[in-house]
Amino acid sequence: MNQTPALLPTIRSAETLRQMSLTELKRLAEEIRAVLCQLLNTRSAHFASNLGVIELCLALHSVFDFRQDRLIWDTGHQIYPHKLVTGRYPQFHSIRAKGGLMGYPNPSESPYDLFMTGHAGCSISTLLGVHVGDELQGTPERQAVAVIGDGAFPSGIVFEAMNHVGGLKKKILMILNDNKMSICPRVGGLASYLDRLRTNPLYTGLKTEVVRALGKMPVLGDPAERFLAQLKEGIKAGLHGGMLFEDLGFRYIGPIDGHNIGLLRKYLQMVKQLEDPVLLHVVTEKGHGFQPAAADPVYFHTPPVFPAAGGLGERARAAAEGSYTEVMRDAILARMQADPRTVVLTAAMCQGNMLEPIRDAFPDRFFDTGICESHTVAFAAGLAKTGLRPIVDIYSTFLQRAYDQLFQEVSLQNLPVLFTLDRAGLAGPDGPTHHGVFDLVYLRAFPHLVVMAPGDARDVALMLACALQLDGPVGIRYPKASAPTLARQVAPIERGRAEILRWGTDGTILCCGALLDACLRASQALRQDGLDVGVVNARFVKPLDHGVIARALQETGFLLTVEEGALLGGFGSAVLESAADRGLDASRVRRAGIPDRYIEHGERGELLAELGLDADGLAATCREIAAGRPLPHGQPGATQVRELQGQRRP
Ligand SMILES: Cc1ncc(C[n+]2csc(CCOP(=O)(O)OP(=O)(O)O)c2C)c(N)n1
Numbered sequence: 001m002n003q004t005p006a007l008l009p010t011i012r013s014a015e016t017l018r019q020m021s022l023t024e025l026k027r028l029a030e031e032i033r034a035v036l037c038q039l040l041n042t043r044s045a046h047f048a049s050n051l052g053v054i055e056l057c058l059a060l061h062s063v064f065d066f067r068q069d070r071l072i073w074d075t076g077h078q079i080y081p082h083k084l085v086t087g088r089y090p091q092f093h094s095i096r097a098k099g100g101l102m103g104y105p106n107p108s109e110s111p112y113d114l115f116m117t118g119h120a121g122c123s124i125s126t127l128l129g130v131h132v133g134d135e136l137q138g139t140p141e142r143q144a145v146a147v148i149g150d151g152a153f154p155s156g157i158v159f160e161a162m163n164h165v166g167g168l169k170k171k172i173l174m175i176l177n178d179n180k181m182s183i184c185p186r187v188g189g190l191a192s193y194l195d196r197l198r199t200n201p202l203y204t205g206l207k208t209e210v211v212r213a214l215g216k217m218p219v220l221g222d223p224a225e226r227f228l229a230q231l232k233e234g235i236k237a238g239l240h241g242g243m244l245f246e247d248l249g250f251r252y253i254g255p256i257d258g259h260n261i262g263l264l265r266k267y268l269q270m271v272k273q274l275e276d277p278v279l280l281h282v283v284t285e286k287g288h289g290f291q292p293a294a295a296d297p298v299y300f301h302t303p304p305v306f307p308a309a310g311g312l313g314e315r316a317r318a319a320a321e322g323s324y325t326e327v328m329r330d331a332i333l334a335r336m337q338a339d340p341r342t343v344v345l346t347a348a349m350c351q352g353n354m355l356e357p358i359r360d361a362f363p364d365r366f367f368d369t370g371i372c373e374s375h376t377v378a379f380a381a382g383l384a385k386t387g388l389r390p391i392v393d394i395y396s397t398f399l400q401r402a403y404d405q406l407f408q409e410v411s412l413q414n415l416p417v418l419f420t421l422d423r424a425g426l427a428g429p430d431g432p433t434h435h436g437v438f439d440l441v442y443l444r445a446f447p448h449l450v451v452m453a454p455g456d457a458r459d460v461a462l463m464l465a466c467a468l469q470l471d472g473p474v475g476i477r478y479p480k481a482s483a484p485t486l487a488r489q490v491a492p493i494e495r496g497r498a499e500i501l502r503w504g505t506d507g508t509i510l511c512c513g514a515l516l517d518a519c520l521r522a523s524q525a526l527r528q529d530g531l532d533v534g535v536v537n538a539r540f541v542k543p544l545d546h547g548v549i550a551r552a553l554q555e556t557g558f559l560l561t562v563e564e565g566a567l568l569g570g571f572g573s574a575v576l577e578s579a580a581d582r583g584l585d586a587s588r589v590r591r592a593g594i595p596d597r598y599i600e601h602g603e604r605g606e607l608l609a610e611l612g613l614d615a616d617g618l619a620a621t622c623r624e625i626a627a628g629r630p631l632p633h634g635q636p637g638a639t640q641v642r643e644l645q646g647q648r649r650p
Pocket residue numbers: 049052075077078118119120121148149150151152153177179181182183286347348349371373398401
């Protein structure tokens with residue numbers, strides 16, 4: 001698959017596809033497949049999902065004109081073929097790298113990308129909005145198309161949107177890309193329903209044979225009975241397929257083979273003529289055309305760079321060892337072994353949160369709800385009500401989906417649900433849709449919630465133990481990063497108590513979470529400059545250790561708060577509030593964190609360095625603060641309190 005593409009470089013715009021023959025489109029599909037495979041030689045990227053939609057993407061662009069028509073790829077991780085045929089082939093090698101193309105749709109890259117998606121499930125809602133907007137503004141002829149995977153499909157908002165579309169009877173084409181997979185195999189009642197629809201003769205091509213077989217069906221008790229009964233189910237699905245969708249007001253068509261460009265084009269041309277809402281059920285294979293990916297689509301959802309040597313898979317597993325994700329998983333596993341009341345919930349992120357060992361060891365106490373975060377949190381509240389200790393293991397960015405359940409079902413009822421927030425901070429190449437920078441802001445607003453952030457690997461199990469002893473809701477947040485073990489004496493964690501690692505007279509760095517290691521290195525570098533700056537592991541964002549804050553402000557030159565989270569309303573804000581509320585000199589508090597703008601994609605280390613949140617940047621900030629005021633123990637200097645925007649480095 002290493003040949004140089006011939007057609008792809010000639011495609012400056014998707015318009016070209018509309019003039020291509022079927023043979024050329026098929027060749028183009030092969031070229032795209034090869035380019036996707038080559039990409040993995042240089043970087044980790046979404047892979048199997050993209051291989052699976054190549055034909056669908058080409059068929060769509062050859063039938064519709066998305067300069068006018070509207071197209072939304074739900075979730076957006078399967079956007080690569082679309083990027084390749086909409087003028088971005090020359091930059092494609094840069095995808096997911098800092099400064100390069102985004103790994104998700106991005107309207108600032110191309111008018112062919114309508115929304116910056118990344119969180120699953122919103123496509124039908126936004127598409128309906130765009131369609132109604134087009135109608136109201138006099139361009140009703142624009143076709144409206146969304147492609148949504150069977151993993152994203154069960155999201156509650158999809159049904160809210162379908163309900164609305166069906167009620168309004170709008171001309172919306174919803175293409176269900178059914179590859180039987182979310183990241184892990186799809187789960188739930190809808191999954192079984194789609195399985196049944198797949199037996200539709202339209203898809204299997206068996207109609208006449210099946211009808212003939214059914215005609216000869218014995219009454220009962222025959223060994224062939226089960227087989228024939230299944231076929232009968234198939235016929236039923238064939239004759240009444242998609243009743244669920246039909247009842248919601250959609251015309252259901254399918255399932256059809258999503259790798260047959262000719263067939264896809266035929267169906268798309270046909271449904272283009274219909275005036276009703278349509279659900280076109282397309283069956284694809286995740287990883288299609290690259291055997292290892294088709295055989296293991298879970299691993300190949302976002303595989304690491306192809307290893308130059310060694311077996312596929314080993315490298316990724318080794319690289320992930322020692323990550324916060326894994327350390328937390330192990331701590332949870334130990335708790336599950338020790339306490340039968342502990343149950344674990346994930347909203348379709350079993351693989352990302354590395355929960356497979358828990359799923360396999362405790363199948364009855366492990367729940368994958370699918371991409372249904374709000375349900376997951378409310379479900380956890382119900383479990384907690386009965387005396388169980390639910391742990392919702394979830395990415396920080398995806399918990400945003402369940403904000404109201406966090407409020408009403410959990411916090412307001414003061415139920416002991418534990419949220420372990422993975423990817424809290426800068427999530428790296430996935431970029432702004434996935435950075436988990438708002439959790440401190442949204443968690444600390446709620447009464448009852450205790451919020452913690454481990455400073456190193458050893459804090460993780462201690463925090464888990466502390467959290468599970470508390471009687472109310474708790475959030476523990478940690479980034480996608482390896483978890484170092486810092487050399488120090490550790491004792492059990494006390495609610496609301498920070499850990500002083502070094503006391504310094506010239507200033508104090510009060511660190512919230514995993515940047516602790518960088519803070520310690522900054523402190524060490526500063527000592528070489530003659531600046532005595534201490535480091536405190538805050539551990540708690542709520543309740544704060546007000547005592548240590550007061551002491552730092554009274555005894556040391558300045559207090560620099562450090563967090564891998566939004567500065568507005570986050571940890572540093574909490575410290576400022578604490579200082580102001582206690583009549584302390586809040587002007588001596590400075591804050592380092594994520595400024596009030598969206599951070600692009602890139603490696604976490606690169607992004608942190610750019611924001612001045614690595615050891616060098618933090619040391620530089622301390623020097624700047626120290627130079628701006630009399631030290632040590634100076635009165636508030638004349639320098640204005642300045643928010644550290646982290647933009648000082650080019
Ligand atoms: C709200 C939300 N929760 C979780 C995720 C993480 N996630 C990304 S892709 C994916 C699976 C999507 O499956 P599907 O829609 O079937 O697409 P496929 O990859 O199978 O093509 C998940 C769970 C997300 N993007 N958004």
